[in-house]
Amino acid sequence: MARFAGVDYLHIDSQFTEQELMVRQTARQFVEDRVIPLVRDSFRDGRFPKELIPELGRLGFLGANLEGYGCAGMSNVEYGLLAQELERADSGMRSFISVQGALVMYPILTYGSEEQKERWLSKMQSGEALGCFGLTEPGFGSNPAGMLTKARQDGGHWILDGEKTWITNGSIADVALVWARTPEGIRGFLVEKGTPGFSASELHGKMSMRMSVTSSLSMSDCRVPSSCMLPCAKGLKAPLSCLSQARYGIGWGVIGILHHAQAVRQQTDRVAPARAGKAGMDDHRDYEGAAPGAAGRAFKGSREGGAGAHIDVEAQQRRDGAGMRAPEPRPAGRERNYGRVPYHAAHVQPGDGEDVRGHGPHSCTSDRGAGHGDCGVQVG
Numbered sequence: 303m304a305r306f307a308g309v310d311y312l313h314i315d316s317q318f319t320e321q322e323l324m325v326r327q328t329a330r331q332f333v334e335d336r337v338i339p340l341v342r343d344s345f346r347d348g349r350f351p352k353e354l355i356p357e358l359g360r361l362g363f364l365g366a367n368l369e370g371y372g373c374a375g376m377s378n379v380e381y382g383l384l385a386q387e388l389e390r391a392d393s394g395m396r397s398f399i400s401v402q403g404a405l406v407m408y409p410i411l412t413y414g415s416e417e418q419k420e421r422w423l424s425k426m427q428s429g430e431a432l433g434c435f436g437l438t439e440p441g442f443g444s445n446p447a448g449m450l451t452k453a454r455q456d457g458g459h460w461i462l463d464g465e466k467t468w469i470t471n472g473s474i475a476d477v478a479l480v481w482a483r484t485p486e487g488i489r490g491f492l493v494e495k496g497t498p499g500f501s502a503s504e505l506h507g508k509m510s511m512r513m514s515v516t517s518s519l520s521m522s523d524c525r526v527p528s529s530c531m532l533p534c535a536k537g538l539k540a541p542l543s544c545l546s547q548a549r550y551g552i553g554w555g556v557i558g559i560l561h562h563a564q565a566v567r568q569q570t571d572r573v574a575p576a577r578a579g580k581a582g583m584d585d586h587r588d589y590e591g592a593a594p595g596a597a598g599r600a601f602k603g604s605r606e607g608g609a610g611a612h613i614d615v616e617a618q619q620r621r622d623g624a625g626m627r628a629p630e631p632r633p634a635g636r637e638r639n640y641g642r643v644p645y646h647a648a649h650v651q652p653g654d655g656e657d658v659r660g661h662g663p664h665s666c667t668s669d670r671g672a673g674h675g676d677c678g679v680q681v682g
């Protein structure tokens with residue numbers, strides 16, 4: 303199978319640092335070697351490939367842009383490139399790391415007590431513990447302010463009652479961050495798997511996001527110690543801030559889907575003329591360059607590894623005209639040691655920058671299910 307070599311019509315790669323490109327290459331390698339071979343069957347079987355979770359942890363992909371507790375402390379751009387590559391394999395894979403990192407680890411780090419951070423963050427970073435984020439309810443999705451799930455205090459405990467649905471990783475999670483209405487506003491509670499009165503059940507038969515586990519949660523007289531409430535999350539702005547974190551990764555993921563679509567298209571462009579004969583293929587032939595229009599030039603330029611110099615000039619003009627600038631050098635304090643990420647050491651050597659920016663012809667199989675899908679609405 304030909305490997306994915308990248309798509310970069312606007313020469314955006316030239317604005318990434320070596321470090322950012324290394325992170326992308328690490329993620330790309332993982333996706334090609336470990337994820338894509340599993341995607342088709344996982345999609346068909348409607349299962350998340352849990353066997354990859356320890357590896358996601360070892361590579362620093364869980365809570366990747368968070369600091370401390372063993373997290374990789376990636377910059378937001380590095381984290382975005384990671385999300386882009388994972389989503390290129392399947393939206394469910396990106397969704398998995400978004401929920402774990404942005405929707406559970408981030409709120410524990412931002413709003414949790416020291417005890418909660420110590421209990422969960424290192425384990426979640428390594429993939430030893432999984433989390434889910436319970437905000438959506440059967441009657442309240444876009445408008446979480448209407449939530450019906452309630453929590454009432456009883457001595458040193460809180461008692462939760464309510465239902466959550468469409469919860470990514472719900473039935474495989476060790477801890478659910480459940481948002482509930484209390485007399486003092488909406489608060490977040492860390493509910494551990496196995497807590498009496500708490501249950502999670504998987505939703506089956508999705509037409510999209512099939513590789514992602516999606517579940518319903520039920521709380522019925524579910525009693526948790528007061529120490530399970532996130533002390534600093536008060537009001538709806540706390541869960542909404544988590545959604546902002548997740549949406550950042552989702553945005554990058556969309557580009558990953560486009561990269562995959564383009565790789566498939568390039569393969570189709572090459573195969574279709576041979577299959578279909580000459581008639582009706584003029585548009586495709588345009589891309590090959592006989593009398594290319596603007597789009598054709600762009601496709602051709604990207605295929606020829608930048609050999610189309612006009613593409614360079616146009617891209618540069620666009621960058622200059624739009625006031626975009628090269629990234630400033632990172633302050634020394636922001637340099638991080640990625641020695642702990644084995645793929646970096648194993649697959650990318652200093653000076654490999656050219657390889658990771660390659661634009662050469664490539665193809666990508668399109669038979670791995672329709673795993674790219676409706677990332678438009680879901681939280682994770």
Ligand SMILES: Cc1cc2nc3c(=O)[nH]c(=O)nc-3n(C[C@H](O)[C@H](O)[C@H](O)COP(=O)(O)OP(=O)(O)OC[C@H]3O[C@@H](n4cnc5c(N)ncnc54)[C@H](O)[C@@H]3O)c2cc1C
Pocket residue numbers: 401434435436437438441442443444445467468469470471511514516679680681682
């Ligand atoms: C695969 C998947 C994973 C998910 N994972 C999670 C998770 O981990 N945790 C979690 O809490 N939730 C999760 N969700 C739920 C997700 O956040 C909700 O689906 C989303 O908030 C939309 O809510 P809804 O499905 O109830 O749609 P609705 O709110 O019923 O909306 C239906 C349609 O109406 C439109 N609409 C709604 N209100 C308005 C309005 N006022 N004006 C104009 N248009 C409007 C919406 O844009 C949408 O197109 C997940 C969903 C999916 C599909």
